[in-house]
Amino acid sequence: MTQxxxxxxSDDAAQGVRRRDFIHVAAVSAAGVGAASTLYPLVSQMAPSxxxxxxxxxxxxxxxxxxxxxxxxxxxxxxxxxxxLTPTEIAExxxxxxxxxxxPQSLDDRTxxxxxxxxxxxxxxxxxxxxxxxxxxGEVKGEFGGxxxxxxxxxxxxxxxxxxxxxxxxxxxxxxxxxxxxxxKIG
Amino acid sequence: xxxxxxxxxxxxxxxxxxxxEKLPLPRFxxxxxxxxxxxxxxxxxxxxxxVLAGFCLVIQLVTGIVxxxxxxxxxxxxxxxxxxxxxxxxxxxxxxxxxxNGASAFFVVVYAHIFRGFYFGxxxxxxxxxxxxxxxxxxxxMATAFMGYVLPxxxxxxxxxxxxxxxxxxxxxxxxxxxxxxxxxxxPDQAALNRFFSLHFLLPFVILGVVILHIWALHxxxxxxxxxxxxxxxxxxxxxxxxxxxxDGVGLAVFLFLYFAMVFFAPNxxxxxxxxxxxxxMSTPAHIxxxxxxxxxxxxxxxxxxxFFIIPAKLMGVLAMFSAILVWFLxxxxxxxxxxxxxxxxxxxxxxxxxxxxxxxLGYCGGAPAxxxxxxxxxxxxxxxxxxxxxxxxxxxxxxxxxxxxxxxTEAVLGKDEAATVAPAE
Numbered sequence: 001m002t003q004x005x006x007x008x009x010s011d012d013a014a015q016g017v018r019r020r021d022f023i024h025v026a027a028v029s030a031a032g033v034g035a036a037s038t039l040y041p042l043v044s045q046m047a048p049s050x051x052x053x054x055x056x057x058x059x060x061x062x063x064x065x066x067x068x069x070x071x072x073x074x075x076x077x078x079x080x081x082x083x084x085l086t087p088t089e090i091a092e093x094x095x096x097x098x099x100x101x102x103x104p105q106s107l108d109d110r111t112x113x114x115x116x117x118x119x120x121x122x123x124x125x126x127x128x129x130x131x132x133x134x135x136x137x138g139e140v141k142g143e144f145g146g147x148x149x150x151x152x153x154x155x156x157x158x159x160x161x162x163x164x165x166x167x168x169x170x171x172x173x174x175x176x177x178x179x180x181x182x183x184x185k186i187g
Numbered sequence: 188x189x190x191x192x193x194x195x196x197x198x199x200x201x202x203x204x205x206x207x208e209k210l211p212l213p214r215f216x217x218x219x220x221x222x223x224x225x226x227x228x229x230x231x232x233x234x235x236x237x238v239l240a241g242f243c244l245v246i247q248l249v250t251g252i253v254x255x256x257x258x259x260x261x262x263x264x265x266x267x268x269x270x271x272x273x274x275x276x277x278x279x280x281x282x283x284x285x286x287x288n289g290a291s292a293f294f295v296v297v298y299a300h301i302f303r304g305f306y307f308g309x310x311x312x313x314x315x316x317x318x319x320x321x322x323x324x325x326x327x328x329m330a331t332a333f334m335g336y337v338l339p340x341x342x343x344x345x346x347x348x349x350x351x352x353x354x355x356x357x358x359x360x361x362x363x364x365x366x367x368x369x370x371x372x373x374x375p376d377q378a379a380l381n382r383f384f385s386l387h388f389l390l391p392f393v394i395l396g397v398v399i400l401h402i403w404a405l406h407x408x409x410x411x412x413x414x415x416x417x418x419x420x421x422x423x424x425x426x427x428x429x430x431x432x433x434x435d436g437v438g439l440a441v442f443l444f445l446y447f448a449m450v451f452f453a454p455n456x457x458x459x460x461x462x463x464x465x466x467x468x469m470s471t472p473a474h475i476x477x478x479x480x481x482x483x484x485x486x487x488x489x490x491x492x493x494x495f496f497i498i499p500a501k502l503m504g505v506l507a508m509f510s511a512i513l514v515w516f517l518x519x520x521x522x523x524x525x526x527x528x529x530x531x532x533x534x535x536x537x538x539x540x541x542x543x544x545x546x547x548x549l550g551y552c553g554g555a556p557a558x559x560x561x562x563x564x565x566x567x568x569x570x571x572x573x574x575x576x577x578x579x580x581x582x583x584x585x586x587x588x589x590x591x592x593x594x595x596x597t598e599a600v601l602g603k604d605e606a607a608t609v610a611p612a613e
Contacts, residue, residue, distance in 0.1 A: 046371055046382070052371065052378065076373040077376055079469050129350060129374075130350070131469065131470060150471065153557055153558065166504075167501075
């Protein structure tokens with residue numbers, strides 16, 4: 001037995017691979033996999049927890065919103081604007097040449113078919129996350145008649161598209177659906 | 188290391204001799220900040236700010252740890268527990284005002300320390316590592332201060348957290364998932380507040396560790412000095428104790444006088460009234476600005492209003508803001524002048540003061556609303572800021588003719604004849 005083992009070792013050495021090399025590689029690999037799999041939960045615990053994700057959809061009653069009015073609702077603990085556009089506002093939004101916009105989208109891209117008067121967007125400025133003005137009664141709507149962010153002066157039009165100021169994108173349209181004519185489910 | 192003439196620690200009491208054999212901690216302190224550390228004899232009051240910064244760190248650690256005994260990092264009660272500290276906890280108002288103003292004082296002192304380094308070329312060989320560690324400390328301080336400001340969970344806390352984490356959202360592709368991961372949600376909330384508290388507690392100890400490395404690296408070449416001429420003989424130095432412990436004591440007394448004047452008579456002068464309104468995710472304050480010590484960098488962030496080729500304006504602003512600090516890491520290699528001290532560099536000196544004014548202008552614009560003329564002024568000032576580091580410093584160091592340097596520190600202090608009489612006495 002001993003003789004065989006000795007013979008094996010010398011064979012391995014001749015090929016350049018020793019038992020000890022194998023043990024080193026195996027031990028370091030096992031420790032590496034162990035360290036990496038410990039790291040995973042440590043990184044992952046930072047991500048949104050189950051209860052935060054569970055709050056990720058919300059239902060809104062829109063029956064009381066008159067044309068020209070808007071409400072602020074809460075979705076993922078962030079404001080969401082639900083706005084009932086007037087025919088003038090819709091016409092104004094459709095008049096704009098889409099190609100000339102910083103973030104080219106038409107009003108139809110941003111609303112549901114047949115519901116062009118319901119403009120539903122996040123109330124989160126795409127610049128640095130402030131809440132723009134314009135949804136509340138009597139708030140400044142900016143020079144394009146939509147929303148105006150007081151932090152760094154971004155102006156949005158009646159389709160909540162960025163028209164002026166530092167924000168790079170239009171106000172985000174969250175995923176939503178009409179569960180009935182008067183109820184919208186966001187998320 | 189030290190100079191060969193450094194005094195050796197020689198304990199006389201048997202207990203200290205015993206301790207020195209088992210754990211030479213007193214020897215370590217003696218050689219670091221005692222009579223065993225020879226320091227150039229010509230240090231001016233700008234060399235006080237290192238010790239003062241260390242003192243500020245101690246203030247923040249002590250007051251912070253006791254505040255953490257009364258504060259609760261929960262969105263439901265964080266604001267109220269801060270008010271509880273202010274109104275109900277014995278001396279709570281003092282501790283919180285010391286901590287809040289201590290942060291400002293820390294930054295005042297550190298900015299003076301950094302600009303001392305800029306002027307006297309403290310970043311140059313052989314002291315590059317001290318400088319690099321110093322910039323790292325500054326970055327850690329900024330992160331710590333930002334997270335601390337979030338803890339009272341007022342309006343400015345909340346919106347500051349939102350805007351600053353929003354900066355990470357500017358990074359292409361990974362930005363938005365990264366922001367959600369950092370916050371543990373889609374907006375600052377319980378998860379964010381709790382982890383900011385945890386990190387705000389941890390980071391000062393990390394800073395303390397890097398400060399120890401900073402001082403360790405300092406003790407290898409020894410302190411620089413206002414002439415920038417290296418120490419040559421024993422007559423160029425005096426022992427740290429009692430000479431600079433005494434001089435630092437004077438600076439400390441002046442510092443404490445000004446600091447407590449702020450704490451007692453204007454504790455909220457540097458704060459924002461909006462932060463006494465509980466956080467409201469549905470409404471942004473009309474004018475959100477960070478704390479004053481971030482203003483120059485905030486102005487650079489906001490200076491980018493147009494897309495730069497394929498880089499969107501928002502990302503460009505974020506890159507510029509971080510680069511404004513990261514460029515300091517390169518400074519030892521951007522400034523190639525063999526002369527350290529700005530005193531002997533007439534052209535450099537003029538641009539140095541231009542940089543000081545430029546940073547003050549940026550600071551003013553960063554605190555002002557994002558409207559004209561401040562945006563345009565920020566743009567010009569931000570452009571000069573980067574020109575200064577990437578063009579002015581290398582070019583000036585290449586073409587400038589410096590003034591003649593003194594032969595030694597002793598000569599600079601005593602004049603040629605006096606130095607000549609001192610030298611043979613060695």
